[in-house]
Amino acid sequence: MKLQHNLGGLEGLDPINVETKVFVEPWEKRIFGIHTAMMALSNQLGSSPPKYAIEKVPTKFKSFWTWGHLRMGAEAMHPFEYFRLRYYEKWLGGISGFFVSEGYITQAELDTRTAEFLADSQKSAAPLPSGGSPAIDAQVTKYLREGDSPMRPLPAPPKFREGDQVRVKDVNSADHSRLPGNLKGKVAKVVRVYEGAFTYFFPTKDGIGTPMPVYSLVFKPEDLWEESLIDPNSVYYNDIFEVYLEAV
Incomplete structure (x- = not known):
């Protein structure tokens, strides 16, 4: 990476x-x-x-x-x-x-x-x-x-629902990626399933390109950074393509 x-x-x-x-x-x-x-x-x-x-x-x-x-x-x-x-x-x-x-x-x-x-x-x-x-x-x-x-009709129902626990896959980002590297392997909760499917401009080696659901995920900051760097009352959100996620 x-x-x-x-x-x-x-x-x-x-x-x-x-x-x-x-x-x-x-x-x-x-x-x-x-x-x-x-x-x-x-x-x-x-x-x-x-x-x-x-x-x-x-x-x-x-x-x-x-x-x-x-x-x-x-x-x-x-x-x-x-x-x-x-x-x-x-x-x-x-x-x-x-x-x-x-x-x-x-x-x-x-x-x-x-x-x-x-x-x-x-x-x-x-x-x-x-x-x-x-x-x-x-x-x-x-x-x-x-x-x-970038919105398109859903080709299939979303794999995950609000409240599901998911893990971010550890995919090879190759030359171009829309997945932040520090989220790989981390567990989060789905807080929103966006309406419709979203395509990316062109296919990438790590799996995006075709229309797919996108999810808003909430992460615990202590799972991402050292304790001294975080506010204990904060949370971290990120929108992630479905291909980057797997069920816990």
């Missing part, structure tokens, strides 16, 4: 960043906008609710891109790099790597352009490219307003 999958079980990750600004540097707004536009133009939107007429949008971006892909790109980093880089630097690395892997640019082109900007700081202040397409703008705006839903 990669270190960045297990943050909830680690101590001493100082210094803690108490930055209150959402965007610290101007380029962070830009990378957020790029990611949002990629989601709004992703090729799966023609089949996920609500359906978009994505095939009619005149975009050269023809790939599948979601929050999950962005998260997977960050988790694929070397742990030392993951902790060294700022939040939007991880985004920038994941998105840049995706454009290389999908063939939109080459690694050589990316390296050359990066070297140019590092050598001439004035380039970063140059005007942005002009132009664009009103149809693309309309699609991005529509997506920002309506989004896309």
Whole structure:
């Protein structure tokens, strides 16, 4: 399991960043906008609710891109790099790597352009490219307003009910996971069974991807952390996909 999958079980990750600004540097707004536009133009939107007429949008971006892909790109980093880089630097690395892997640019082109900007700081202040397409703008705006839903009809009744005791499986998280590493092997109580089934953006090696129930679980903090680190009157909740759970 990669270190960045297990943050909830680690101590001493100082210094803690108490930055209150959402965007610290101007380029962070830009990378957020790029990611949002990629989601709004992703090729799966023609089949996920609500359906978009994505095939009619005149975009050269023809790939599948979601929050999950962005998260997977960050988790694929070397742990030392993951902790060294700022939040939007991880985004920038994941998105840049995706454009290389999908063939939109080459690694050589990316390296050359990066070297140019590092050598001439004035380039970063140059005007942005002009132009664009009103149809693309309309699609991005529509997506920002309506989004896309991971909820699907239940393929089968949920395995667990409210009040059941369950154990979190010790699954191999591989390259990408939605299961916090410090919960593996821990016992919890089901406090809510969410309505419907939830799909993940793409299949992962640890079992999510197809529509399945999701449960809200309550854990005892003393089962997760040292006594000196917890408030004795607190409880801890986490929403977990069904494939990660087994009956006690």
